[in-house]
Amino acid sequence: MIDVLYFASLREQLATAKEQYEADDGVTSIGELKQQLAQRGGAWSELFTQDQGLLCSVNQEMASEDTAIKSGDEVAFFPPVTGG
Amino acid sequence: MHISVQIENFDSKDIISRLCEQRRDIGAIATFTGLVRDQSAQQDLVALELEHYPGMTEKALQSIADMAMDKWDIDDLAIVHRVGRLEPADNIVLVVVISAHRKAAFAACEFLMDYLKTQAPFWKKEITRQGESWVEARQSDTDAALSWQD
Numbered sequence: 001m002i003d004v005l006y007f008a009s010l011r012e013q014l015a016t017a018k019e020q021y022e023a024d025d026g027v028t029s030i031g032e033l034k035q036q037l038a039q040r041g042g043a044w045s046e047l048f049t050q051d052q053g054l055l056c057s058v059n060q061e062m063a064s065e066d067t068a069i070k071s072g073d074e075v076a077f078f079p080p081v082t083g084g
Numbered sequence: 085m086h087i088s089v090q091i092e093n094f095d096s097k098d099i100i101s102r103l104c105e106q107r108r109d110i111g112a113i114a115t116f117t118g119l120v121r122d123q124s125a126q127q128d129l130v131a132l133e134l135e136h137y138p139g140m141t142e143k144a145l146q147s148i149a150d151m152a153m154d155k156w157d158i159d160d161l162a163i164v165h166r167v168g169r170l171e172p173a174d175n176i177v178l179v180v181v182i183s184a185h186r187k188a189a190f191a192a193c194e195f196l197m198d199y200l201k202t203q204a205p206f207w208k209k210e211i212t213r214q215g216e217s218w219v220e221a222r223q224s225d226t227d228a229a230l231s232w233q234d
Contacts, residue, residue: 008135008207009218057205060140076137076205080221083134083165083206084118084177084197 001071002033007078010054013043023071030056031065033075053079085153086162087145089136094164096178103160103182110159114189116179116197122172127212134167134176137205141165144204148196156192158183163196165206195232202229 002021011017027033038048047054057076058067069075086099096115104110122129145163152161162180170176179196183189208219 005137007137007205008209057137057140060137060143062203076140078137078205079207079218081202081205082208082219082221083136083204084201084225 002027002069003074004033005074005076007076009079010047010077013047021075023069028068028070029065030058030063030067030069030075033069034065048077055080085149085160086164087142087149088164089138089141089145089167090164091166091168093166093175094178096180099162099164099178100180100182103162103180107159107182109184110182111184112182112186112189114181114186114193116177116193117175118177118197120170120172120174120176124210124212127214129172129210129212131172131211132170132176133209133211133216134165134170135207135209136165136167140205145200148199148203151199152181152192152196155195156183156188157185158188158192161192161196163200165200165204167206198225198228198232201225 002023003018004021005018006014006016027036034048038045055078056063058069059074086102096117100113120132149161149163152158158181160182164178166176179193181189181192202225210217210219
């Protein structure tokens, strides 16, 4: 199981704050997880196939498409940050 | 070092006093306080809602603080960022840097704000009389953070 969190506009557009994703053998990187999530269609497909405007972290460190993921990890997806 | 993500307001004088307590080697204190303005992109602002990623936010601020301590000859620093609903004239963020000399304190203070704006997982939503919208990230903030890279 991978804990997947969604924040800010992404959380609202997907109507999901958190889920437990059952990772099958094919999902070993952020890029692969994004492809899987995009297959849900609708807003998922639109948001997870965009080139920019989507950031992610693995275990609370900024991550990229190539970052490896495994069962037990905490993954988060969110838009560019706007604090300060 | 004092790093805090909190709902409550902060008092910059208290935080400065705490940083400088028992010290006689500090010659400079640089502070930056960010406030909520009553203007959004197009409309009059009623409130801001500040969302963050609990856990990652604190880690990101700690990592930015460590970078500043390594990069400049400074003695201590504080970063306080508020979350939740904030109204015009409310405090949002405070950065304090103390050091022997002013140049390092000024530079580190600016660096901390530039990095915090682009690296720490906070998101602002603007609430106006006409409705709500998420604040878009600005290229100028990204450029400001990139300008510190050697």
